[in-house]
Amino acid sequence: MDFRDDVNLDSSQVEDVGGRGGGGGGGFPGGMVVGGGGVLTLIVMVAVFVINSLGGGGEGQPAQQQPSSNLSQECKTGKDADQSEKCRVVGVVNSIQDYWKTEVSGYRAAKTILYSGGVRTACGAADSSVGPFYCPGDQRVYLDLSFFDDLQSRFGAKGGPFAQAYVIAHEYGHHVQNLLGALEGGGSVATELQADCYAGVWANKAIDTGFYDKPFTGAEIAEALDAAAAVGDDRIQERTQGRVDPDSFTHGSSEQRVKAFQQGYKTGQPARCGTADLR
Secondary structure, eight states: BBBBEEEEEEEGGGEEEOOOOOSSSSSSSSSSSOOOGGGHHHSSSOOOOOTTTTTOTTOOOOOOOSSSSHHHHHOBBHHEEEEETTHHHHHHHHHHHHHHHHTTTTTOOOOOEEEEEEEEEEEEEEGGGSSEEEEEETTTTEEOOOHHHHHHTTTTOOOHHHHHHHHHHHHHHHHHHHHHTTTOOOHHHHHHHHHHHHHHHHHHHGGGTTOBBBBBOOOHHHEEEEHHHEEEETHHHHOOOOOOOOGOOOSSHHHHHHHHHHHHHHOGGGGGGGGGGGO
């Protein structure tokens, strides 16, 4: 996944708050998690919560946090994105949002917040055990970069830069759903599979955003498919509980998640990511 060396990055779309954002000590107490919660359902979830005493900030507003590093100085061009994990996140986020603003009328950019350990959001307080998530209350994506290590060590994925891009693209799929009103009423397996499909659509169209030197290779797409399979509910349940209970699925099986991403990638059409198309 090579960025164009001379492409300019917009670091304002990503903020690094480090470990100063506070912590939940148990996820989002008092709130309702859509898509799961806690350590066993760690992966790429959308979070919809009520504001509680641990949340901080007003309704619809994130809590105030001090930046841990100045990404505007670190992440200026695609060359930086090829050399730094944080700058790669900036590049991926830029590409994803450049694509979706051409597809969604009135698209509003969503900032990604990089944190370590714990963070306060308009949806409540979270710690790293929650995994990557999107908060509709402040329209932000939250990511502890340590999750990418967990993706390999805990979930058995092969990892790689494009596996990371898939995770980010999935969360921005939830932002698109939110803008379109598709998150109303809570999350479901269908909601999660649609976000996987949207991630695949972006992968198909990413070269058109001008951030990459060439289309993604088969090996890179395989990283995303491997990550999608690794975080299927059946794989996680088998590994952690020794049995599979389809009635308790929150994100879909490995096969469903892989097929959803492939649906988006092969068609390159958001309209083909309707829930009926992903059954």
